Amino acid sequence: MANSSIELVNLDFAYLKEDFKNYMRSQDLFKDYDFEGSNISVLLDTLAYNTFKNVFYLNMVASESFLDSAQLRSSVLSHSKLLNYTPRSRKSAKANITVNFQATGESQPYIIEKGSTFTGISGNDNLILSVPETISVSSSNNSFTFTTDLYQGVYLKENYIVPYQNIPDTLIYKLTNTDVDIDSLNVNVYENSSSLPRTYSRSTSLLDLTGSSEVYFLQCSGSGSYEILFGDNLIGKKPKAGSIIELDYRLSSAEEGNGIKSIDINFDPSGGELAEDADEPEVIVNAISSGGSERESLESIKYYAPRHFQVQERAVTTDDYEIILKTQFPEISAITVYGGEEEDPPQFGRVFVSIDVAEATGIPYIKKQSYSKFLKTRSPLSIEPIIIEPKYLYIDLDINARYNLNITKNTAERIKALIRNNILEYNTNNLNDFNSILRYSKLLNIIDNSDTSIVSNITDLEIHKEIIEYNVGNLQNISFSFNCKLIDDIPKMEDNHPVEDRHCISSNTFRYGSIICSIEDNGDSELFIVQKIGSIHKKIKKIGSVNYNTGMVNLNGFISDYIEDGVLKIYARPHDNDVSVSKNTILTIKPNDIKINVQAVRV
Secondary structure (H helix, E strand, O other): OOOOOOOOOOOOHHHHHHHHHHHHHOOOOOOOOOOOOOHHHHHHHHHHHHHHHHHHHHHHHHHHOOOOOOOOHHHHHHHHHHOOOOOOOOEOOEEEEEEEEEEOOOOOOEEEOOOOEEEEEEOOEEEEEEOOOOEEEOOOOOEEEEEEEEEEOOEEEEEEEOOOOOOOOOOEEEOOOOOEEEEEEEEEEEOOOOOOOEEEEEOOOOOOOOOOOOEEEEEEOOOOOEEEEEOOOOOOOOOOOOOEEEEEEEEOOHHHHOOOOEEEEOOOOOOOOEOOOOOOOEEEEEEEEEOOEOOOOHHHHHHHHHHHHHHOOOOOOHHHHHHHHHHHOOOEEEEEEEEHHHOOOOOOOEEEEEEEEOOOOOOOHHHHHHHHHHHHOOOOOOOEEEEEOOEEEEEEEEEEEEEEHHHOOOOHHHHHHHHHHHHHHHHHHHOOEEOOEEOHHHHHHHHHOOOOOEEEEEEEEEEEEEEOOOOOOOOEEEEEEOOOOEOOOOOOOOOEEEOOOOOOEEEOOEEEOOEEEEEEEOOOOEEEEEEEEOOEEEEEEEEEEEEOOOOEEEEEEEOOOEEHHHOEEEEEOEOOOOEEOOOOEEEEOOHHHEEEEEEEEOO
16 A cells, blocks of 8 residues: 555644545545545545544654653653652641740640641631641749741551562552652551551662661652552561551641741640649740742653752762752752852862742751751762852842833833833843843843833943841941942042042942941042032041952941941942852842833834
């Protein structure tokens, strides 16, 4: 039946049927194939329909056979298993509380069992939070207190019995609930009718394991459920026949558990011994709940599974650090890693890891501890990982745009909103990250393209640093760098000069002594405190210096008991409007730093 007239490029139904007709034209046995009402035409429809379904089926089979093109979650999970990658489960939000209560103390110490619950209010919903570990509470008087972390969710237990007959080579037990937070999983094995369990630990590697190692392995099945696997007495201990396998874990509501500020206790911490006429136990929220996240998306699994296989649970290159941290901690929104040899002065034997945590200012102390602990077991012995706070360089935009009144129905306010939204979208997609670059010409095009009526724009760009470590009222020396070359062609400033004069360095206002002042450079690398008197700025005191080539700023003996907006902001004009950052600096644009003025013209 070979026929060179059959087309194999287009596989749509209509083309398939036409190909069959082309083949029929090459023979003399059947003549009515081109008549739509004939029986042969019905058979050709059937053949084309069957071929089309087979084409679609084979295309889907081929697509699901590769991680990059797979669409079904079951296929993606299966491929990730081959790469020894366990997709991230849901994460429970964590809060920290202190509980105070009055009790007789007759039965102390009072035991707060693991899994004891509290109720948290999140919006209009009530969510359960649980104690992760058993707590013992004692006191020398009738006042008792304890501080603990709480995790959103309730604890569940599943029990399995190892069969006496037909024991498989590898024991596999499935967690029946897909909302599990895997970080909370405890695997306990009761052997020989013992009431004391043996707690098995999770292993992610076969290295150093023997037949007596009490470990379990974790994998994700195609259905999305997690499975527990035990060893075979050669690599990892295999529980004996008749043993009871207890799987103790916590369910999570993921991101719904974030932001809980009000928490109530659901039990009597004294076991019924509250002091007479005592108030209800007091719950103080030390840290609102945060860190809850949904299970890993398909796109994330596709991205991280092959890279996880590449990393092999160790951190050697800078990419290794970024991959293993982002894989383990979903709250990390941006990360950069660089060696200590890039510091000034160099710090050999250290690697610096700067992390930006979503919906948080800086890195919470408990998160910093978690990151450090996680990295220490995966870094070379001779390398010390140092977690550092990210620094921010802010872009200030003063935009004057003209728009043609004749070709738009949008109001001036609407055009302002369109420009602002486009700039913030550019910030999200191209900035707000480490090692990012603002391209000035692209930014101007984005402003022009915000509305078809915009005919031109003049945009003035500045950068600024926020000195958040300054303590109001204290005399301090402040040093920092913009890490870029600044303009140095502004004429030298006189002692008294007009307010509108341009400067390379300026600041927001603050109170110096009893007067409201600001900081300006004099065009000759010197910084002065200046006072506004009418339309004139008057020099008050020299306060420091600026290096125009390096962007280094030094303030000597700065003191103020009032600063506008509560944060000292130092502004600078970069020599190049294409602004870039490096190391642990994030370049970003805040909505309040965008000033827009629009002018209607008739063209």
